[in-house]
Amino acid sequence: MNYSDQFRDKDLVTGLARRIRTLTSGLDKPLTFMEVCGTHTMAIYQFGLRSLLPPQVRLISGPGCPVCVTPNGYLDRAIALCRLPDVIVATFGDMLRVPGSSSSLMEERAKGAEIKIVYSPLDAVQIAVKHPGKRVIFLGVGFETTAPTIAGSILAAQKLGLTNYFVLASHKTMPEPMGILSADPELSVDGYLCPAHVSAIIGADAYRFLCEEYQVPCVVTGFEPTDVLQGVEMLVRQRLAGESKVEIQYSRVVSWEGNAKAQAILAQVFTPFDADWRGIGMLPGSGLKIAEPYAAYDAELAIPVAVEPLKEHRGCQCGEILKGKVAPYDCPLFGTSCTPESPVGACMVSSEGTCAAAYKYGR
Amino acid sequence: MCVGVPMQVISIDGDQAMTEVDGVKREASLMLLGDEVAVGDFVIVHAGFAISKLDEEDARETLAMMREVFTPESMG
Numbered sequence: 001m002n003y004s005d006q007f008r009d010k011d012l013v014t015g016l017a018r019r020i021r022t023l024t025s026g027l028d029k030p031l032t033f034m035e036v037c038g039t040h041t042m043a044i045y046q047f048g049l050r051s052l053l054p055p056q057v058r059l060i061s062g063p064g065c066p067v068c069v070t071p072n073g074y075l076d077r078a079i080a081l082c083r084l085p086d087v088i089v090a091t092f093g094d095m096l097r098v099p100g101s102s103s104s105l106m107e108e109r110a111k112g113a114e115i116k117i118v119y120s121p122l123d124a125v126q127i128a129v130k131h132p133g134k135r136v137i138f139l140g141v142g143f144e145t146t147a148p149t150i151a152g153s154i155l156a157a158q159k160l161g162l163t164n165y166f167v168l169a170s171h172k173t174m175p176e177p178m179g180i181l182s183a184d185p186e187l188s189v190d191g192y193l194c195p196a197h198v199s200a201i202i203g204a205d206a207y208r209f210l211c212e213e214y215q216v217p218c219v220v221t222g223f224e225p226t227d228v229l230q231g232v233e234m235l236v237r238q239r240l241a242g243e244s245k246v247e248i249q250y251s252r253v254v255s256w257e258g259n260a261k262a263q264a265i266l267a268q269v270f271t272p273f274d275a276d277w278r279g280i281g282m283l284p285g286s287g288l289k290i291a292e293p294y295a296a297y298d299a300e301l302a303i304p305v306a307v308e309p310l311k312e313h314r315g316c317q318c319g320e321i322l323k324g325k326v327a328p329y330d331c332p333l334f335g336t337s338c339t340p341e342s343p344v345g346a347c348m349v350s351s352e353g354t355c356a357a358a359y360k361y362g363r
Numbered sequence: 364m365c366v367g368v369p370m371q372v373i374s375i376d377g378d379q380a381m382t383e384v385d386g387v388k389r390e391a392s393l394m395l396l397g398d399e400v401a402v403g404d405f406v407i408v409h410a411g412f413a414i415s416k417l418d419e420e421d422a423r424e425t426l427a428m429m430r431e432v433f434t435p436e437s438m439g
Contacts (some may be wrong), residue, residue, distance in 0.1 A: 002384060003369040003405060003417060006422075009426075012426075012429045012433045015433025016433065039366055075384050120392075120412070142410075145409055146410055149412045149414075150414060152395060155394070168439060196367075197409060197415070201414060201415075252418045252421040252422040253416075259395060261396060261397055265394070271377065276372070
């Protein structure tokens with residue numbers, strides 16, 4: 001059985017869309033729902049879900065693409081590290097083309113830096129095993145879904161007794177920016193499609209404060225077209241009933257309490273810190289850095305390097321796009337000087353970025 | 364980056380599982396799930412790790428409920 005295809009059934013998709021149209025037909029003011037996960041953004045564009053929804057339902061994208069919210073300073077440090085002798089930088093593929101202040105990992109690779117794309121952080125550990133004379137630095141970027149896999153790679157390196165495996169960690173946690181966006185009077189989000197696989201780790205209970213403090217409905221939603229539309233329908237129903245609670249649409253995978261073992265590994269290897277988000281700024285307690293007992297694996301501490309001064313790209317609207325305030329088409333650079341082939345901002349680079357999805361699949 | 368894929372466990376060797384979907388096989392670490400996974404189970408595989416089990420009964424119920432409401436006939 002393939003659990004992706006069945007949730008893409010055309011009859012079910014059109015049926016759900018029709019029901020949302022009926023439910024919202026009496027509304028005179030549109031409802032604005034934000035999806036807070038790059039995979040949702042991609043699914044909404046890829047399957048053209050906006051075109052199935054009535055004008056009474058507006059979907060906007062939030063800060064859910066981990067590559068996009070990673071600030072330039074992190075990339076500049078990764079670039080400085082890859083220029084050091086005897087260093088191999090290992091990374092997920094979508095970091096490669098993100099522009100830093102004056103270069104990108106792709107440019108550095110063309111100039112001779114050793115940069116390897118891996119599918120799993122455990123592949124990076126294997127590179128360290130095979131190259132004992134090199135320092136292997138993994139770029140640890142991602143939310144609560146990816147962070148435990150990187151914590152797992154550090155534990156694996158420790159078990160193997162490796163002293164040449166390091167992580168440049170810039171992990172972020174999802175609930176904090178959702179709190180900030182909920183409190184933003186300019187935005188007025190009527191409900192959240194909460195991330196699917198982040199929630200598999202942290203559990204749906206993590207969003208309860210949004211309902212209690214800001215009265216925003218939250219529905220943990222899967223990534224297939226029927227999932228997204230069912231999530232939208234559940235948000236609409238909450239709004240019509242004047243409710244604000246957490247519901248789980250994606251109950252085949254997500255529980256209220258989440259994955260206890262992954263949470264324990266996260267707490268063991270990482271510690272919360274005040275992380276910098278591109279476009280949003282510093283948010284207290286919104287990031288995960290390597291905890292003191294694992295400091296030997298922390299590339300930032302173990303391999304000191306001079307990093308070039310920060311330079312932001314002029315005209316790029318990534319910051320406002322990540323907050324859902326500006327749509328890709330409203331950015332003056334979109335499709336002109338900023339394209340997937342020659343990106344200016346991170347939102348155009350990652351396949352999960354709002355601009356990249358809008359460019360590839362259209363409105 | 365965050366794309367997790369539902370895959371079926373076809374064998375387990377210690378902390379490592381072999382998983383498969385549509386004939387594509389992929390190794391997955393069970394470090395984040397542990398003993399609760401058995402051969403035949405569906406798991407979400409993300410960056411080389413199984414991060415969550417997929418409840419098949421729940422998936423079937425969701426699909427059945429939707430199909431009941433949204434069959435082509437019932438849509439007129």
